[in-house]
Amino acid sequence: MIRSDLAAKLAGRTTFGADLDRPGMLWAALVLSPVAHGRIRRVDLSKVRKAPGVVVAITAPDVEKLLPKGSGDPERPVFPTREVLYRHQPIAAIAARTLSEARAAALLAEVDIDPLPIVDDIETVFPEWPEPSKKPNSAVVAHVHARHGDLEAAFREAEFVHSETYRTAGVHQVALETHACLAEVEGAIWRVTTSTQSPFSVREDLSSQLGLPESAVVVEGSWVGGGFGGKTSALLEPFALLLAAAAGAPVRLALSYREEFLLGRTTLPCVVRIESSVAKGRVTGRRVRMLLDCGSTMPSRDFATGYAITFLLGPYNVDTFEVEGYGLRTNKPPFGPHRAPLIPQLTFVIDSHMDSIARRLSVDPIAFRRAHVWHEGDSTALGQRIGPSGIDSALERAEKTVLRWRGNAPREHGFGIGVGYWSTGVSAGGEARLRLTPQELVIEQGEREIGSGSVVRGLVAVAERSLGLPASAIRVAYSDTASAPFDSGVFGSRTVGALGQAVQKASEELVRELEARTGTKGSLRLEFDGRSIRAVASGLRRPIAELLTPEELNEGGLKAHGKFYGPPMKFDESRVVAGSFYPVADVVGAVHLAEVSVDRETGAVKVHRYAAFHDVGVALDMAMVRAQVEGGVVMGLGTALTEESLWSSEGSLRNPGLLDYRLPRLNDVPPIEVYPVEGFPGAGPFGAKGVGEPPIIPVPAAVANAVADATGARVFELPLSPERVARALKLL
Amino acid sequence: MPFSLSTPKDPAEAFRLLVAGRPGETALLAGGTALLRDLDEGQNHATHLISLRKLPWNRHAWKGEALEIGSTEPLRTLENDPLVRARLPGLHQAIEAVGSVALRHRATLGGNLGRASPASDLIPVLLALEALVNLRSPRGQRVVDIEQFIISSRQTAREPDELIESVSIPRALPSAYVWQRVRPSNDISQVGVAVALGPPPGRWRVALGGVSPRPVRLPEAEEALVSRRPSEAEVELAAQAAARHAPFVTDRRATEGYRRRLVTTLVRRAVRSTAEHRARRAGPKGGR
């Protein structure tokens, strides 16, 4: 199946965020803070306003005059009023007739800020580390703590306690398209077209941040040139809308690539202390402590810590445990999601640790994992029951592949396994409308395709299977939040799993209605002959045109509305000591295998072969699964080996560009074999499980474990740059 | 940043524009792979660019064993000449190390010298080959030793009215260039080591990139290599001398300590590769 968006994309006709255009449109630029932390004394825009081409320039005091209800959310001011919290935080915005005029004018802003000390290193602001905090610490914005069983006894009775500390780096999403939007304010309607993974989340953010009723905010998604988690909430839209309101003209704001690096909300560094008690070849208890850099995030946002931390126990049965995590505020841009936020990093920790215990015990690392891994009916750390799980089956297949590869690889090569899991976000709900006309089926929904194919292909694949129609008879329609049915967003690997179920339900409703109209039961399918659609059942073969009422024929066809809001999920609250934890919705696993060689004199790692075994439930479209897995592996190789945000001690990002922020290049990517593991159905339509995020998760662990296999040396820090590997090899 | 661009058709017109332009506001544009980045990052504030694209310096020529490389020739064309690989393996390896194939279709040797980066992959091998830089100005021509030409990052001995016309490499020499990076392709070298074996009696030359403030020859390492077929012990002494004497610093690409560790390995590899090349060229009997 060829994706319906490809022809336009290949021909360069697709309108991405940065291509948006309107007659009379103005161009915007932002004034960025020159310091990472400081008290604002003065922001003077008088020279900016007199600069050539400038139409409006706004900063904190102007916001109040532009918003119908005065100020917006005091917790989240659009521009800082008293204090800047991170380097390059936007402190004013400018709209001008051309982009170069806007950017030139931005340099004329006179900004007077008294610098304050900055916090950039999470270990130094948390002196007790790795022990829990004893004194109140103003840097702590989140604290989560859960435990179960008698950990002290497990540790006391253990043959040994294996203790390690791991560190991981900040990584950027690096979508090829930067954030970009176009804002228009007409009467009471604040309208923005934007490159987003979630128009409805942007509407919610704008409504709360600007104090506007949701009905006054209309968000339309543009085609998205990659999101990877970076485009799930509002970022530029408030500035563009306020400028449009001030100027009385449409305003476009798009970040330069350098600004994308500087302002993007990304994964930040993390430190984990992990300790496991071992007796009779099994892990009997585990304690983990985590410090997470949350950037200049708002208080009480503990999603990153509370959601992520239980992943440190792995997809393994460990009934006796304690997890405790602290989110710390630093003078960096706020923490933001990145494809499976933080989980590739935490999987690197837990699965390096498991591998390291197996090696200490001199047992086969795969067998060791298989002795602990979840099966259906087991439960998560917080007591949720695991559904059908293909992880063990994937491990078994990986085990066979390792044997085969070892047989034909040079002796010095190392082989490593990474075991990861994810939870398909089926708890985030959504709705879809179907319209069946005599010639086509239209899927009306609230998302835009972000590149993965989950909308343009995934939703179509669900309708195909539900109705029997070929993809050529199905079209996805796009609109804005004023007219599209609600959906949570394209994130959490949930599009097919959750929104797909809305499509499935609407399809079932269509079938029921057609069955009622034709007096058939239980077997009606649709057929398409290239021109028109027919309803087919035993003894029945009728064109849809004959089954629709005249009104339906005039008004766009027979309609069905499907809603899917996942069932409420519970976990065992009695295990929680402090903070918010989140249930996992639908466990999906992946096992990866990497073959590497390591230059023993320089520490350089080369990945020679790679295999990915994915518990996909049911592959609705194998080509799409393969594409997601390959893309995820490549992205994960970046996290594993080369990608790393570097901050200076003054709090500025030192590598805001693609030369020094090193994405994997095609020449560095090994051949990747992709194996679906089917037969363990998930909660999605027809048993599908999400495949957007899982493929990035096991990669750093697989590579690190392969390095350990090749050299006997373990690297405790991501990424595995040649220098870090050289240190592990004790070369320096 | 906005800029205006002129594309002179011959050197005379280029010099007129260059002399008329004000220093700091005018910059020479070859492939642009270094300059556009500098403009973008505010390292260079030029508002007028003079493109060297149409100047007749976009080719190389052999004069016997000597090679003259036009300053505006894309590196990729030079790389594609099989004689470069056969006669100057170190130069060929260094060219292949620069960025990517796409980059080398634009990037030039003139631009690499003009940028004078401490991490340049080409300057070390030019140092080892004792290349000469041919400069031209309305006042005439001038030849400067590469050693004198490179001063510091973004700083050369070029006078404001001069253009780099070409680079001369006096003779074919057994040579090698080896490097280390975080990412193998399209990254900047943490350390680069160029080695060449001079004409009889055969003195070794060792040059380094990834040092501060500019790539350097390393006499201490050269002196350790006394024979044309150096023993393991000599190579080891040279490697240790390089680690001791190289002006490495810590920056965002590598720590000083890692660079010192790397350089020993790279010197060993470069010397061995050069010696092997020489042995191959000398035939089965080998040279003395």
Ligand SMILES: Cc1cc2nc3c(=O)[nH]c(=O)nc-3n(C[C@H](O)[C@H](O)[C@H](O)COP(=O)(O)OP(=O)(O)OC[C@H]3O[C@@H](n4cnc5c(N)ncnc54)[C@H](O)[C@@H]3O)c2cc1C
């Ligand atoms: C992605 C990327 C990867 C890179 N990788 C490498 C690498 O691996 N190794 C490496 O060494 N470099 C690398 N570079 C740096 C750069 O590409 C090279 O130094 C290249 O050789 C510069 O040549 P250019 O023709 O593009 O120079 P330009 O950018 O056009 O010019 C650079 C400077 O030289 C001056 N100049 C140019 N020609 C002349 C002349 N004839 N006379 C006088 N002055 C002149 C210009 O005014 C300017 O100041 C990389 C750059 C990028 C963007």
